[in-house]
Amino acid sequence: MENARTIWLTGATSGIGEALAKRFLKEGRNVALTARNSRKLKTFVARLGNDESLLAVPADVTSSEQLGAAYRSIKETWGAPDMVIANAGTHINMPASELTAEKCRTLIDINLVGAINTLLIGLPDMLERGSGHLVGVGSLSSYRGLPLAAAYGATKAGLNNFLQSLRFDVETYGLHVTAINPGFVKTPLTDRNTYPMPLIIEADKAADYIWRGLEKHKMEIHFPAAFSWSCKLLRVLPYPLYHALVRRITGSAKRRG
Ligand SMILES: NC(=O)c1ccc[n+]([C@@H]2O[C@H](COP(=O)([O-])OP(=O)(O)OC[C@H]3O[C@@H](n4cnc5c(N)ncnc54)[C@H](OP(=O)(O)O)[C@@H]3O)[C@@H](O)[C@H]2O)c1
Numbered sequence: 001m002e003n004a005r006t007i008w009l010t011g012a013t014s015g016i017g018e019a020l021a022k023r024f025l026k027e028g029r030n031v032a033l034t035a036r037n038s039r040k041l042k043t044f045v046a047r048l049g050n051d052e053s054l055l056a057v058p059a060d061v062t063s064s065e066q067l068g069a070a071y072r073s074i075k076e077t078w079g080a081p082d083m084v085i086a087n088a089g090t091h092i093n094m095p096a097s098e099l100t101a102e103k104c105r106t107l108i109d110i111n112l113v114g115a116i117n118t119l120l121i122g123l124p125d126m127l128e129r130g131s132g133h134l135v136g137v138g139s140l141s142s143y144r145g146l147p148l149a150a151a152y153g154a155t156k157a158g159l160n161n162f163l164q165s166l167r168f169d170v171e172t173y174g175l176h177v178t179a180i181n182p183g184f185v186k187t188p189l190t191d192r193n194t195y196p197m198p199l200i201i202e203a204d205k206a207a208d209y210i211w212r213g214l215e216k217h218k219m220e221i222h223f224p225a226a227f228s229w230s231c232k233l234l235r236v237l238p239y240p241l242y243h244a245l246v247r248r249i250t251g252s253a254k255r256r257g
Contacts, residue, residue, distance in 0.1 A: 004082035010087050032074045061118050092106070115162075126170075133217065148252075163179045
């Protein structure tokens with residue numbers, strides 16, 4: 001398949017999405033940008049030079065109607081996108097005393113249901129055309145359970161499983177599927193964290209890893225390597241050993257609340 005000319009990116013106004021949008025623009029791609037805050041989105045586009053390669057299509061990914069309207073705008077402007085990147089997501093650290101079903105539902109709605117909503121809107125056009133690239137942004141925290149991340153980890157594990165299954169179902173039509181699993185990236189989302197974040201990288205560096213992986217149509221893009229390969233190794237540890245080790249590394253056994 002040719003590499004994508006037209007890309008639809010959600011979560012485009014901040015952090016990883018912002019860095020990716022700039023990178024795609026630099027590489028000469030048409031980029032349609034989605035986020036909820038339309039004023040911030042328009043300011044961001046204006047700051048990038050109001051380039052004719054950019055299109056602001058505000059939407060909340062939890063709303064199929066809003067996403068549908070955004071998708072129709074892209075089609076009317078450039079035709080159906082070649083690549084859809086479900087990047088919009090958020091995180092709420094939840095110690096046991098603050099774990100509520102409502103907060104969990106918020107994360108599931110944005111990170112998992114919102115990502116699936118985004119990926120499936122363009123699927124019929126891609127299947128008909130016999131080409132396209134569907135991309136979801138997961139997290140290394142999807143590999144195994146971590147402290148404070150019961151809901152977040154579940155959404156990202158769910159998304160990874162969704163993408164793995166989807167690949168079987170769409171590859172015979174000529175479509176590509178990629179899961180992006182970042183380690184810690186410095187963004188407004190991680191600026192809220194008060195715990196140590198090993199091997200944290202800048203968003204531009206993350207965009208660089210992602211750009212290179214997408215150009216190769218990789219099944220999974222995970223980074224930074226030293227951290228992601230350690231996480232992969234931890235996946236094969238027997239559960240009690242994994243639990244004891246993570247408790248020790250993160251100090252979670254001492255934490256209360
Ligand atoms: N930073 C990390 O260390 C890290 C690590 C692993 C995975 N990730 C994943 O990478 C993705 C981007 O994270 P980030 O750190 O760049 O976050 P961020 O800086 O907080 O940016 C989040 C972006 O998503 C948009 N957004 C949030 N909720 C939305 C919704 N319901 N509908 C549409 N847009 C929405 C936000 O704009 P509006 O508020 O205007 O909607 C913003 O543009 C997320 O999926 C996150 O889980 C991040």
